Amino acid sequence: METRRSELTPDLFEQIEAGSQDNERIVGPPIGFWRDSWNRLKKNRGALVGLVVIVVVIAVAYVGPLLSPYTPYGQDLARRFVDPSSQFWFGTDEFGRDMWSRVWIGTRVSLYIGFLAAFLDLVVGVVYGALSGLFGGRVDDVMQRGIEILNGVPYLVVAILAMLILSPGIITITIAIGLTSWTYMARIVRSRMLQLKEQEFALASRSLGANRARLLTKHLIPNSLGPMVVNLMFTIPLAIFSEAFLSFIGLGIQPPDTSLGALINEGYKELRFHSYLLWFPTAVFSLLMLSFNLLADGLRDALDPKMRK
Amino acid sequence: MAAAVNGENILLVKDLQISFGTYAGEVKAVRGITFDLRRGETLAIVGESGSGKSVTAKSLMRLLPEANTILKGGEAIFEGEDLLKLSEKRMKDIRGSKIAMVFQDPMTSLDPTMRIGRQITESLKEHLGLSGQRARERAVELLTLVGIPTPKDRIKQYPHQFSGGMRQRVVIAIALACDPQILIADEPSTALDVTIQAQILELLRELQEQLGMSVILITHDLGVVAHTAHRVAVMYAGKIVETGTLREIFYNPQMPYTWGLLASIPLPTADRSQDLIPIPGSPPDMSDPPKGCPFTARCPYAMRVCPTEFPEYTTFSAEHKAACWLHHPMAPNVEPPVRVRGTR
Amino acid sequence: MLRYVARRVVYMLAALFIIISVTWFISKLLPGTPFADQKLSAETRAQLFAKYGLDEPWPVQYGKYMLHVLHADLGNSYYFQGRPVTEIILARLPISAFLGVQAILMGLVTGLVLGIVAALRHNSFWDTAATVLAILGVSVPSFVLGPILQYWLGVKLGWFPIAFFESWWHSVLPSLALSVFVIATVARFIRAEMLEVMGQDYTTLAKAKGLSRLAVVMKHVLRNALIPLVTVLAPLTIYIITGSLVVEQIFAVPGIGEEFVRSVVVSDYAMILGTTIFFSVLFILALLIQDILYGIIDPRIRVSGAKE
Numbered sequence: 008m009e010t011r012r013s014e015l016t017p018d019l020f021e022q023i024e025a026g027s028q029d030n031e032r033i034v035g036p037p038i039g040f041w042r043d044s045w046n047r048l049k050k051n052r053g054a055l056v057g058l059v060v061i062v063v064v065i066a067v068a069y070v071g072p073l074l075s076p077y078t079p080y081g082q083d084l085a086r087r088f089v090d091p092s093s094q095f096w097f098g099t100d101e102f103g104r105d106m107w108s109r110v111w112i113g114t115r116v117s118l119y120i121g122f123l124a125a126f127l128d129l130v131v132g133v134v135y136g137a138l139s140g141l142f143g144g145r146v147d148d149v150m151q152r153g154i155e156i157l158n159g160v161p162y163l164v165v166a167i168l169a170m171l172i173l174s175p176g177i178i179t180i181t182i183a184i185g186l187t188s189w190t191y192m193a194r195i196v197r198s199r200m201l202q203l204k205e206q207e208f209a210l211a212s213r214s215l216g217a218n219r220a221r222l223l224t225k226h227l228i229p230n231s232l233g234p235m236v237v238n239l240m241f242t243i244p245l246a247i248f249s250e251a252f253l254s255f256i257g258l259g260i261q262p263p264d265t266s267l268g269a270l271i272n273e274g275y276k277e278l279r280f281h282s283y284l285l286w287f288p289t290a291v292f293s294l295l296m297l298s299f300n301l302l303a304d305g306l307r308d309a310l311d312p313k314m315r316k
Numbered sequence: 317m318a319a320a321v322n323g324e325n326i327l328l329v330k331d332l333q334i335s336f337g338t339y340a341g342e343v344k345a346v347r348g349i350t351f352d353l354r355r356g357e358t359l360a361i362v363g364e365s366g367s368g369k370s371v372t373a374k375s376l377m378r379l380l381p382e383a384n385t386i387l388k389g390g391e392a393i394f395e396g397e398d399l400l401k402l403s404e405k406r407m408k409d410i411r412g413s414k415i416a417m418v419f420q421d422p423m424t425s426l427d428p429t430m431r432i433g434r435q436i437t438e439s440l441k442e443h444l445g446l447s448g449q450r451a452r453e454r455a456v457e458l459l460t461l462v463g464i465p466t467p468k469d470r471i472k473q474y475p476h477q478f479s480g481g482m483r484q485r486v487v488i489a490i491a492l493a494c495d496p497q498i499l500i501a502d503e504p505s506t507a508l509d510v511t512i513q514a515q516i517l518e519l520l521r522e523l524q525e526q527l528g529m530s531v532i533l534i535t536h537d538l539g540v541v542a543h544t545a546h547r548v549a550v551m552y553a554g555k556i557v558e559t560g561t562l563r564e565i566f567y568n569p570q571m572p573y574t575w576g577l578l579a580s581i582p583l584p585t586a587d588r589s590q591d592l593i594p595i596p597g598s599p600p601d602m603s604d605p606p607k608g609c610p611f612t613a614r615c616p617y618a619m620r621v622c623p624t625e626f627p628e629y630t631t632f633s634a635e636h637k638a639a640c641w642l643h644h645p646m647a648p649n650v651e652p653p654v655r656v657r658g659t660r
Numbered sequence: 661m662l663r664y665v666a667r668r669v670v671y672m673l674a675a676l677f678i679i680i681s682v683t684w685f686i687s688k689l690l691p692g693t694p695f696a697d698q699k700l701s702a703e704t705r706a707q708l709f710a711k712y713g714l715d716e717p718w719p720v721q722y723g724k725y726m727l728h729v730l731h732a733d734l735g736n737s738y739y740f741q742g743r744p745v746t747e748i749i750l751a752r753l754p755i756s757a758f759l760g761v762q763a764i765l766m767g768l769v770t771g772l773v774l775g776i777v778a779a780l781r782h783n784s785f786w787d788t789a790a791t792v793l794a795i796l797g798v799s800v801p802s803f804v805l806g807p808i809l810q811y812w813l814g815v816k817l818g819w820f821p822i823a824f825f826e827s828w829w830h831s832v833l834p835s836l837a838l839s840v841f842v843i844a845t846v847a848r849f850i851r852a853e854m855l856e857v858m859g860q861d862y863t864t865l866a867k868a869k870g871l872s873r874l875a876v877v878m879k880h881v882l883r884n885a886l887i888p889l890v891t892v893l894a895p896l897t898i899y900i901i902t903g904s905l906v907v908e909q910i911f912a913v914p915g916i917g918e919e920f921v922r923s924v925v926v927s928d929y930a931m932i933l934g935t936t937i938f939f940s941v942l943f944i945l946a947l948l949i950q951d952i953l954y955g956i957i958d959p960r961i962r963v964s965g966a967k968e
Contacts, residue, residue: 019621020647050339053792159679159947160940163902167924168936172689248801255803255906256921275807275910282811289804296799304795379864383783412870424861429883429959438879439869474959490869
């Protein structure tokens with residue numbers, strides 16, 4: 008609403024203090040980096056769906072087997088190859104074992120390995136990259152060459168070789184899978200470390216040595232948290248996939264333990280006549296992969312400072 | 317600097333209003349500005365970041381992103397047509413041939429994978445139908461015009477083989493390729509070193525005199541303005557708050573924001589005892605622009621009426637107008653700061 | 661430019677040397693003894709060991725092996741006694757190569773179309789659909805996709821044969837299974853690249869010159885967006901290699917991948933070692949080609965900057 012010109016009165020022309028207007032009033036509350044990223048993530052429907060699905064799958068993986076009266080290992084040859092029914096929600100396999108329980112137990116194992124391997128990758132990658140960047144010079148060169156050599160062999164082949172040397176078990180599989188995927192994180196952390204070092208050099212008044220600890224804790228870690236989270240989200244499905252792949256060619260989880268990969272392998276053998284043995288683990292597996300990828304994509308976009316408007 | 321140019325209008329912008337739809341709401345970047353451009357003159361549009369000057373420039377060539385740009389009103393009449401309402405097909409014909417633009421950052425303005433020569437002849441081919449030998453010759457002419465040595469060799473080279481200043485010259489050459497009537501230069505020297513800045517501005521001035529084209533120069537730097545402009549329009553928060561000839565603005569400014577801008581230029585001849593007077597505070601948020609005069613919050617002379625309503629323009633001469641409540645008969649008499657007081 | 665290439669080649673050779681050495685060393689760590697599954701007398705076994713040079717000290721074995729490698733001799737398979745590893749690999753190479761190349765070609769073409777359309781129709785239905793499809797393609801691995809394709813297109817609909825490799829028709833399903841990932845990766849990549857290029861100043865300048873949208877896309881956007889696509893070459897090669905391990909199993913295709921899996925199962929260490937080395941060579945070669953190609957297409961590398 009504007010006052011019409013004829014209504015102007017002399018008192019309106021008194022001077023007022025500048026700044027008494029809230030020009031600087033902030034339109035909206037101050038938003039921290041994480042808050043803002045979370046907001047943006049929420050807008051990405053794909054990522055949200057992914058997140059929800061992951062949570063649901065994890066929940067069912069732990070609760071599911073409890074819902075059925077059967078155990079995943081109990082064999083009953085009288086009930087072999089039963090099609091999915093109200094008694095056996097996912098049917099039974101060639102040993103009469105309840106597939107519902109087996110699928111969810113297998114999911115637990117796959118998830119466990121996936122998270123563990125991804126976490127391992129993260130730790131190794133961060134430490135390696137931080138050290139490489141911190142020392143710089145010759146050490147850094149050598150370490151970087153090391154990474155390039157490591158990347159010279161296809162990662163699954165490395166995993167296969169590792170599994171051949173070590174005997175299959177959850178821990179060994181985790182190590183085998185994690186052997187090569189840490190290099191990406193190492194590179195990122197290293198470049199951040201190098202940036203930080205340069206900045207610290209600019210503060211020439213203090214000696215660099217005393218600040219190293221500060222560098223790491225106060226600057227490097229918080230700064231790299233974003234890429235760390237994104238990297239984690241990408242490596243988990245990769246690890247789950249690698250484990251499934253190893254199991255598929257027989258180098259992974261050994262019976263009677265099971266994982267999604269092992270189940271897919273077994274199911275594949277019965278494709279012709281009992282295809283349901285394949286579809287259920289496949290569906291869970293694909294759902295997990297899809298969800299993690301959606302979430303990782305969304306996270307990467309949300310945490311990327313360049314995308315901020 | 318040449319005296320004020322009294323030529324015919326070739327561009328008339330009336331009440332231009334542009335907003336952007338963002339996920340945080342509507343941002344009103346340009347809120348009703350009116351100005352005109354005469355033949356053969358350089359009009360400088362001055363303002364801080366966020367004042368809407370770049371948006372204005374881009375809107376004249378319809379280069380703003382279609383997705384979220386809203387034209388809320390106004391017109392821009394050029395050769396009898398309203399640029400804002402023309403079909404895309406018609407705009408294509410005008411862009412690059414009648415109206416051309418020079419961007420701010422020469423390091424990113426050129427296609428890194430295409431030879432310089434080709435980037436110039438693209439324009440020539442599109443609008444003038446030149447090709448082959450003829451086009452190449454013209455490209456060489458243009459490079460010579462903008463002062464690039466050994467142009468015959470240079471046209472075969474790629475942008476990364478040129479320095480920043482040279483690249484900006486190339487961008488200018490591209491803009492001039494088809495003899496445009498209007499050249500819009502959006503902060504043409506801001507991204508360059510100081511010495512190169514002077515060269516580029518000098519180049520623009522010479523070219524303008526030589527070719528007789530009209531130039532709209534967008535800048536935040538009054539020093540740049542002093543060197544090249546005939547007339548000046550001062551923009552703040554989406555509105556034009558003062559316009560006038562170069563002399564009028566520099567020697568007899570009538571609006572506190574203009575005073576502030578002039579007072580914050582460091583002068584080598586100034587008395588050391590006088591402080592630089594920066595303008596405190598920052599421009600308002602354009603998603604919720606203030607109702608009245610947008611400069612109120614930072615204005616040392618603000619009055620109670622200022623935030624309630626945007627002031628009318630007061631005319632001081634044929635070219636000189638300012639929008640400020642201080643010129644209302646009921647307002648107290650106020651002297652501009654010492655530094656800004658000039659000869660009459 | 662030539663220096664650039666020469667440097668990369670030397671570099672690759674060094675990396676290869678180290679990889680082969682490490683792989684050889686690892687193969688010595690593999691459990692079990694060669695020929696363990698075959699019932700032999702101690703004498704025969706000793707004779708075999710002598711024949712294969714397995715009784716000599718490690719450094720000697722290493723030296724001999726490396727020397728042989730230089731002559732492209734990867735030793736003889738333990739399983740197929742007497743047959744040189746190199747010969748087995750080369751015999752199966754054309755099949756795997758055919759599947760792989762076909763998969764890449766299919767994937768490239770489809771992926772490019774998908775990705776370009778998605779970028780040009782940014783934020784529209786097509787864009788979202790393409791992105792979702794792409795994520796799906798990346799998430800469903802070939803050993804899941806393979807059986808699905810076999811089941812629906814092979815068994816149920818009977819359009820394609822599901823095993824062996826007797827005609828081109830046989831190669832469709834395996835290549836398809838492999839190509840889905842390629843399609844998805846290429847589509848996402850080119851879409852991201854195009855979007856980035858379209859946001860650049862020089863694209864706006866091209867528009868400011870009065871070029872039509874089509875011209876801007878064809879002459880400026882595509883050229884700049886396609887160049888980085890070369891960097892996808894090496895990762896895709898890795899993917900095809902590892903994917904072939906599974907796909908050839910599922911579709912019973914007699915390629916290198918199938919051989920590798922078999923050699924793992926029967927502990928044919930010479931074969932395992934030889935195939936691993938072969939894969940590494942392939943990958944390193946792909947990296948080299950990628951680097952060289954990139955140097956050729958990107959003017960910023962090909963033409964060294966001569967600043968004023």
